[in-house]
Amino acid sequence: MNSHDSLNMQLIPKIENGMVIDHIPTGFGVKILQIALRHSELSKIVITLGMHYTSKRLGKKDLLKFQITELPPRFLKHLSIVCPGVTVKRIKNYSVEKKIVLEVPELVDRLLKCPNPSCITNFERGVTTCFHLLERDPLIYRCNHCERHFSLSELEAVLA
Ligand SMILES: [Zn+2]
Structure with a gap:
């Protein structure tokens, strides 16, 4: 030693x-x-x-x-x-x-809020969020519901 x-x-x-x-x-x-x-x-x-x-x-x-x-x-x-x-x-x-x-996840469900105000996840109760990884550098995720693309800095976690 x-x-x-x-x-x-x-x-x-x-x-x-x-x-x-x-x-x-x-x-x-x-x-x-x-x-x-x-x-x-x-x-x-x-x-x-x-x-x-x-x-x-x-x-x-x-x-x-x-x-x-x-x-x-x-x-x-x-x-x-x-x-x-x-x-x-x-x-x-x-x-x-x-x-x-820990590696960058391909799929992030029930954690991030969709920044698109007209996304169904923001007004329909019981519809949970799900994002798919599109690009790694920089990190870009796509909302599975409204299909818009967001950089990581635009995505906020929603925690109970
Ligand atoms: Zn959305």
């Missing part, structure tokens, strides 16, 4: 059980925390934000720890649009049990 590893061990205390979001580009930790707090399932659990850790891949990184056995799928989808590329790890008995890298 070199001095770099021992420094990281000191800075990032291990957790026994929980979920960790790792490899967050530094500065995005706060943004992800704000998103997490908008999801009611996460509003009362213990969350730890760590910032500016040294990362071989990113230079500097942030990370978030959640004292929860599973992160809500809608939160993960939300996260995959806002900050694709982050790693989500499930920790059990101090070791990584499962690890996934």
Whole structure:
């Protein structure tokens, strides 16, 4: 073990059980925390934000720890649009049990509000939103109902 590893061990205390979001580009930790707090399932659990850790891949990184056995799928989808590329790890008995890298989703349902005021999803109760990925750079999604195209910055999440 070199001095770099021992420094990281000191800075990032291990957790026994929980979920960790790792490899967050530094500065995005706060943004992800704000998103997490908008999801009611996460509003009362213990969350730890760590910032500016040294990362071989990113230079500097942030990370978030959640004292929860599973992160809500809608939160993960939300996260995959806002900050694709982050790693989500499930920790059990101090070791990584499962690890996934979040990718930009092809389909986003029941999360985003359609910005088109005459879209049926904005006035018909019970009609839920669904968007398909059209382009990746920059991210463009198409509403399945009115078929209009929107950039990610135009799309707001609607959370209960
Ligand atoms: Zn629409």
